[in-house]
Amino acid sequence: MEKICVAVRVRPPVAVSQEISNGNHWRVEDNHISLLKSDGTPISGVTYAFDHVFDESCTNARVYELLTKDIIHAAVEGFNGTAFAYGQTSSGKTFTMNGSETDPGIIHRAVKDIFNKIQMMSDREFLIRVSYMEIYNEEINDLFALENQKLQIHESLERGIFVAGLREEIVNNAEQVLELIAAGEVNRHFGETNMNVRSSRSHTIFRMVIESKEKDNNSSNYSCGDAIRVSVLNLVDLAGSERIAKTGAGGVRLKEGKHINKSLMALGNVINKLSDSPKQRGHIPYRDSKLTRILQPALGGNAKTSIICTVAPEEVHVDETKGTLQFASRAKRITNCAQVNEILTDAALLKRQKLEIEELRKKLEGSRAEVLEQEILKLRNDMLKYEADREKLEMQLEEERKSHKERDQRIREQQMRIDNLSSLVTFPEHDRNSVQNSGSQFSKEEINDSSSKEDVFRTPSFKAAPNAFVAKRSNYSRRTDYSPLPDTLSNVADEETWLKMNKGYIADLDSIQMTPARKVQSFPLSDMTPGLSSDDYRQEVENLRRQLELITEEKNELEEEISELKQEASVIGEIPQRLCKSVANCKEIFKDILLTLQSFVPDGEYSTTKLLSSTSEIGISLLSNLESYLLVDKDNHDSFPRNDSLVQEHCKVLSESIRGTITSLVASEKLAIQNKEVENTICSCDYKDSTLEGETTSKDKLSYELDSIKEKYNDLEKKLDLNNQLLEVSREKYTSLERKLQLLKGERDSLLETVSESSQKLALVKDQKENVLKDLNSEVRRRKDLEEQIKQFSVAFASRQRSFTSFQSEFKSKIEKLRSLDTVSASKSLGC
Numbered sequence: 001m002e003k004i005c006v007a008v009r010v011r012p013p014v015a016v017s018q019e020i021s022n023g024n025h026w027r028v029e030d031n032h033i034s035l036l037k038s039d040g041t042p043i044s045g046v047t048y049a050f051d052h053v054f055d056e057s058c059t060n061a062r063v064y065e066l067l068t069k070d071i072i073h074a075a076v077e078g079f080n081g082t083a084f085a086y087g088q089t090s091s092g093k094t095f096t097m098n099g100s101e102t103d104p105g106i107i108h109r110a111v112k113d114i115f116n117k118i119q120m121m122s123d124r125e126f127l128i129r130v131s132y133m134e135i136y137n138e139e140i141n142d143l144f145a146l147e148n149q150k151l152q153i154h155e156s157l158e159r160g161i162f163v164a165g166l167r168e169e170i171v172n173n174a175e176q177v178l179e180l181i182a183a184g185e186v187n188r189h190f191g192e193t194n195m196n197v198r199s200s201r202s203h204t205i206f207r208m209v210i211e212s213k214e215k216d217n218n219s220s221n222y223s224c225g226d227a228i229r230v231s232v233l234n235l236v237d238l239a240g241s242e243r244i245a246k247t248g249a250g251g252v253r254l255k256e257g258k259h260i261n262k263s264l265m266a267l268g269n270v271i272n273k274l275s276d277s278p279k280q281r282g283h284i285p286y287r288d289s290k291l292t293r294i295l296q297p298a299l300g301g302n303a304k305t306s307i308i309c310t311v312a313p314e315e316v317h318v319d320e321t322k323g324t325l326q327f328a329s330r331a332k333r334i335t336n337c338a339q340v341n342e343i344l345t346d347a348a349l350l351k352r353q354k355l356e357i358e359e360l361r362k363k364l365e366g367s368r369a370e371v372l373e374q375e376i377l378k379l380r381n382d383m384l385k386y387e388a389d390r391e392k393l394e395m396q397l398e399e400e401r402k403s404h405k406e407r408d409q410r411i412r413e414q415q416m417r418i419d420n421l422s423s424l425v426t427f428p429e430h431d432r433n434s435v436q437n438s439g440s441q442f443s444k445e446e447i448n449d450s451s452s453k454e455d456v457f458r459t460p461s462f463k464a465a466p467n468a469f470v471a472k473r474s475n476y477s478r479r480t481d482y483s484p485l486p487d488t489l490s491n492v493a494d495e496e497t498w499l500k501m502n503k504g505y506i507a508d509l510d511s512i513q514m515t516p517a518r519k520v521q522s523f524p525l526s527d528m529t530p531g532l533s534s535d536d537y538r539q540e541v542e543n544l545r546r547q548l549e550l551i552t553e554e555k556n557e558l559e560e561e562i563s564e565l566k567q568e569a570s571v572i573g574e575i576p577q578r579l580c581k582s583v584a585n586c587k588e589i590f591k592d593i594l595l596t597l598q599s600f601v602p603d604g605e606y607s608t609t610k611l612l613s614s615t616s617e618i619g620i621s622l623l624s625n626l627e628s629y630l631l632v633d634k635d636n637h638d639s640f641p642r643n644d645s646l647v648q649e650h651c652k653v654l655s656e657s658i659r660g661t662i663t664s665l666v667a668s669e670k671l672a673i674q675n676k677e678v679e680n681t682i683c684s685c686d687y688k689d690s691t692l693e694g695e696t697t698s699k700d701k702l703s704y705e706l707d708s709i710k711e712k713y714n715d716l717e718k719k720l721d722l723n724n725q726l727l728e729v730s731r732e733k734y735t736s737l738e739r740k741l742q743l744l745k746g747e748r749d750s751l752l753e754t755v756s757e758s759s760q761k762l763a764l765v766k767d768q769k770e771n772v773l774k775d776l777n778s779e780v781r782r783r784k785d786l787e788e789q790i791k792q793f794s795v796a797f798a799s800r801q802r803s804f805t806s807f808q809s810e811f812k813s814k815i816e817k818l819r820s821l822d823t824v825s826a827s828k829s830l831g832c
């Protein structure tokens, strides 16, 4: 694991635009860069440290030497490498990557350096392919072939991420490459903005694929000439982030600027995520832009990477410069895991073993007897070890076979479970109907929608198992004109897989893993299919099952709540009926009261009769109104709360008018009494006793009736109050019920969402399962090949054993001869 190398380069304060060139505001000291106050002292807290910080006087040669050279050399040795320039517009990215006539840039120097280094490596032969592309407005164009526009990014097991249809030129020397680059530059999108007269309007990626293998010189060493190293070197000149206001972009420039900023933001997001600790990291959004997708192996993957962040020193750019420095700080935290991408073929392995045997044979021939004996012993031991290894391998194979069978079985079981879950997740038709009938808010559209979604999820999109970012080249020697075009576009690995793949692992190719001499590490099966191991798979299905149980529980609870709500609604529905009844009672009582009152009115008292009859009319009409409102409310729940205030108003009017009537009646009563008193004084004394007695009786009767009326009135008022209270309570209940209903609706929606998510997950699991099945099939095929190879090895071992036995007997006889010679010479010397 190694950190990405990050450097910052400050451009000289050139007058790109007269009004914005106003001096230097940054100080560079060693590998630090600080923002200065107006008095030239550094502002505390605005100092950044990087692997290198280059000031304005620094040349491209120095930048190359310190930052990029190692990566270039490593690429020749078989490591993937990426160098890219990042920074705001006009900060010097293109200058750094392409350079000038007098000071060539990184690309130029890298190309020359690669060919120089190759020349020095006389023991290896190289095949170099170059390509040059640009990402313009989120479209990939081939800079070597104008007709290749809008190219697509693909990912395959063999080649990792690649741009399909991109022209690759096989090159033999640096001059040829530089000519090709110059031709490609012509096709690049440049444009003039307020900030830069020649502003790059696209991201460009110059790519070199370096393949090498040892020269076949039949030397008797331990190396294996058939091992192939394949490395990819990307040299990237990004378009600059820009503020539309500053660049003055409009029309085409504005559109370009938007695309540039968007893809740079995606790059920033990827860098942000990668700079988090692996636990917090989560999903890395490589797929958010073409740029991040292409640079994926260089960002947190199997590559050595350097970033040069260019900044403009002027005060007007301070904010952008700070942004660039923050980006650089985050990038500094990213670690990559680069490894030599070496591919060992079967031929190479056999050759290596043959060389070893040859070496031993030579040793045996030229050595003394004891040494020979020791060697024979060693050979025998080795052979026994090989035998043991072979047996172990066979046992492993047997175990693999068994586990494969078990896995198969488990997958079948999981499939059944998934099918069951799928059928559970899909609401049964009668459920849907019942929900709809019971006034549930499941709309037809929603149900149709969910069912249509389900159909979509059922279509599996195949994603193949992962592999590493190296091409399988068992037939390499026969295919020097290897074409970058994909064999099939269906085997596209997903992002997480790719991420895992690039954590330093290299492809599992053919049967390489069984060879002890293999340098590179291979994936165990479980690593090859991250997230798809049977345990994970079972876990996933288990989670889904639990989720489904929860959902079913929630659904049941919701149904219970809905039935409770229905009950409450029916109770509320009855309230207006009850109110209606009590109003009808009130009406009757009111009529009675008025009739009684009228019966007390003496004949001829027109005003009182009129008063009473008008009160009766008003009262009865009010009560009838109230009754009719309640009857309407009974059928129409929506109007219920609105009419409530109206009813209260009517009740108020009614009680006031009744109160008024009674007051006027009491007043007329008093008046009648006064009149009577006056009459009494005028009347003769003879009649005094008898009249007084009669009056007292009628007065008592009247006051008794009045009291009973008052009582009835009070009862009526109480009842009205009660009704009002009831109305208030039912209104509150109605509101709370409505609130509950809203909540339930929300819950139901979220439930539907969860169900659809579960369906999605199920579909995903199905996909994964299919992938696992496919993997398993390929695994079976691989196992078969393996078995075949083991057989071949067994045969080879047997023949070797035979040759060793013959060697042994040959050497034994030689030793015997030597011994007899020794004995003869000893006896001769004794005889002498």
Ligand SMILES: Nc1ncnc2c1ncn2[C@@H]1O[C@H](COP(=O)(O)OP(=O)(O)OP(=O)(O)O)[C@@H](O)[C@H]1O
Residues within 6 Å of the ligand: 010, 011, 012, 014, 016, 056, 087, 088, 089, 090, 091, 092, 093, 094, 095, 096, 196, 198, 199, 200, 201, 238, 239, 240, 241, 310
């Ligand atoms: N280190 C440097 N020394 C001298 N001149 C420089 C340096 N860096 C940049 N320049 C000059 O500044 C101007 C803008 O630089 P350049 O075009 O490389 O910027 P850029 O970051 O690539 O801009 P854009 O993103 O708009 O393409 C050019 O004229 C370039 O020659």
